[in-house]
Amino acid sequence: MSRSARETSYVDYVTARREHLRRVAYALCGDWHRADDLLQTALVKLYVAWPRVRRTGSEDAYVRRILVRASIDESRRPWRRERPTDTLPDRPAAEPTSPEDRSELFAALQALPPQQRATVVLRHWLGLSVADTAAELGISEGTVKSHTSRGLAALRGTLEPSETG
């Protein structure tokens, strides 16, 4: 693959997947500007690793891993540190998701500890298996299950009851 071919295939992939990946970054960090920064970081790393990543067909997984790690790293910086709460106010949510509910759910998602948030995003938004989520996050499957359980419990006030059990 010549350099131009390398860039062509890279651009094709990024063009096709960038909007989706922006949303993944946003789901992880909660801010569109930071999401674009995170994605930029991830796509630059992807550029360097492109021949290998493309060969293995794991482009999305590679970018997600970078996004998750970068977002968690950022959250650990003192000026970024969040103060997650263990409990969210319970609220009956029988109505279909409205813009207001959507923002509440999103706020609740952002209030989760970073790894719990990433687990919920990968498992319950993107639909990854427990094993794949564990592999992408570099944690055990048991930890994925416990994070998922706690994360959904924390979101329960903003998710529709029939779906959360």
Added chain:
Amino acid sequence: MPDIAEQLDAAIGIAPGPAPALDRTIAEGRRALGRRRLSVAIGAVATAVVIGGTAWAVSPGDGGSSRSDAPGFGSATSAAPTPAPTSPTPNDLLPELPDWPGQDAVMLDEAGGLLVKPGWTVTEQIDEINGPGTLAVEVVRGERRQWFLFGKAMTISSLHAPSEGYATFDEWVDVNGPLIEGKRGGGQGDNAGGWPGEPRDDLVRFIPRFISSARGLEPVSSDVTVVDQVFNPDLGESFAPSSRTGAAEVRKGDQSWYVVARRPADFIAVATDVAERRYGITDLAGFIAFAQERYAEGGGGLL
């Protein structure tokens, strides 16, 4: 009623505006690739670049800091490359092979078949890493490990892998794989941060000690002029001890180069116009400072 995925999807919403321009991403990617190539720690890697049958070891650490004639493989039996990625190939499955000079554990024969020195085992092999005719190979022998990238006219190798700059074979291949089809030398405009230098024997040489007490570099031929030179410039231990080095600005015809030299007979030239255009270098002192920086960063330095 929406399931959790749908609710989350709605909550996350869509981006309020267009994504940043992709050109910026690509430009940063190119710069990152260039930086990555240069991030190998001093003395930690032994990299050999083989072009046109001539080997050039760019790190003194491997004991191969001079060029050598290409080995002959006329009677060697080749092991054909297998589709990538492959499982390790026990070396004892390969036919008996003749040995060859140098530390390189593998070579390609004229037909492109992989030759492996006895005692070495191929642990990873990736065909067409950068297009047809290219190949990446990792080989081990006991504690020793070597990485190779073969192209049509160039081989890049790390003879003492893993280096401090590259922890894994995949990482090394990511960075160096795209290089193996590129032309070397200063004039090709490698936007990804490639090496600016090229081996040149036709410009200067060290003044032979048995002929003169003078020290330094002298023109190889009457059509070459040494415009300026610094004897024993400190280019860093990854290049060579200071006492074994030289640097010069030379002119031949209507072209000029900066040259760094290492005894006994390694000369790396960078065209002055390329040095100015790409790096803002306008004199020999500036070039020496640039070379010091490159070799301090390790890796290939100017090559």
